[in-house]
Amino acid sequence: MLWARRPGPGTPLLRAALGLGRRGRSWQRPEGQDTGVQVHNSLTGKKEPLIVARSDAVSWYSCGPTVYDHAHLGHACSYVRFDIIRRILTRVFGCNVVMAMSITDVDDKIIKRANEMNVSPASLASLFEEEFKQDMAALKVLPPTVYLRVTENIPQIVSFIEGIIAHGHAYSTATGNVYFDLRARGDKYGKLINTVPSATTEPGHLHVKGKEEKMSKSLRNYITIKDFLQTFSSDVFRLFCLHTNYRSAIEYSDSTLVEARHLLLGLTSFVEDARAYVKGQLTCGSVEEDVLWERLASTKKAVKAALANDFDTPRAVNTILDLVHHANRQLRAVSKEAGGPRSPTVFGAIISYVEEFFETVGISLANRQCVSGDSSTVTLHCVVDELVRFRLKVRQYALATPGATGEARKQQLQERQPLLEACDALRQDLVTHGINVKDRGSAASTWELLDPRTKHQKPGN
Incomplete structure (x- = not known):
């Protein structure tokens, strides 16, 4: 494993390798295609255009699990958020994402756990890797294009670390550990720490309500994904995640999940009522059709703008809910007898858009799953x-x-x-x-x- 110690003066080579621009003072906008999305740049602290080399093959590296134990909701939070962003990039902004995810299947924790269970490290890692994949499927997280296991890439890893040592940016100890030489990195090392996790591994944490701590195995306060899905669905958890920014921590409690469940119930009820109206099974007073068409058009525009603004899913969801609220009020004016003008087309369009939006982020509102x-x-x-x-x-x-x-x-x-x-x-x-x-x-x-x-x-x- 590559560790970090000893601050010291910086070097141009590592700065360039990390894409930090000249002397690490500013971010250099890369050449390529502008996706139309502004994303938070942890180096500059500002939102910058998301530029890709080519939109038909956007490469994405995701740091995957160390497979020595059951995955918990903290993991689910990260991977569901990544999945939502991936779906938005693909289905809203037309990017074909090619995702590679690492699987750490050899590690001190794996060896320790394997010894405790009297099984081989390879057997233990294989067991929990498969369980992780099953959990991700249950959460409706799209699989990566390719999994990269550490055991299958050890020669390349060793070669890479040797190259870092050869360039003077790391050193080995008598026990075989390798550390970053922070004297070579100097005051720029903080930018390495600040940049890498936000882009690949930590888009926020899952915090337990009422406690100043995050969910983790070491604290013994975690809930496994399998146990969670016995009570709440993956759709409820996704809506729960959508209500916060991907870079912020999420406060977990049963009440927040129940709230998400009720909200999803309301959305599903609206879709079913609106569909019944379109089919002529629900009668109500005359509908302000022009107003609904105008709201639908403005909602579409506002939702795309929110998603383009650093994947602002809370704002996008609230905009959808506002549309549903106004459309639902029209349906509530129920009359006992059929007759009079009807407006099935506008409700059909609203149903289609609302279902399409939630399908984009991995939530199904269909009533016959x-x-x-x-x-x-x-x-x-x-x-x-x-x-x-x-x-x-x-x-x-x-x-x-x-x-x-x-x-x-x-x-x-x-x-x-x-x-x-x-x-x-x-x-x-x-x-x-x-x-x-x-x-x-x-x-x-x-x-x-x-x-x-x-x-x-x-x-x-």
């Missing part, structure tokens, strides 16, 4: 569709009293009350099996799958 994806899923949907249609016909019969008035109508409704009670009982029973039926007046009923972790919530919540 399935794990298996096989033919049994299709069969399930068809059966539930038929069941809900049959139940709707029974309700409509129980509520209809054509031609009857006064006491006769009252008598008919009393006689049919058991049918309505049976419909209500069926709806409650279906909730037990993860299916929620919504009666939208007497004209239509819709259904959705519930998340088994929170029986009364929708998928992703």
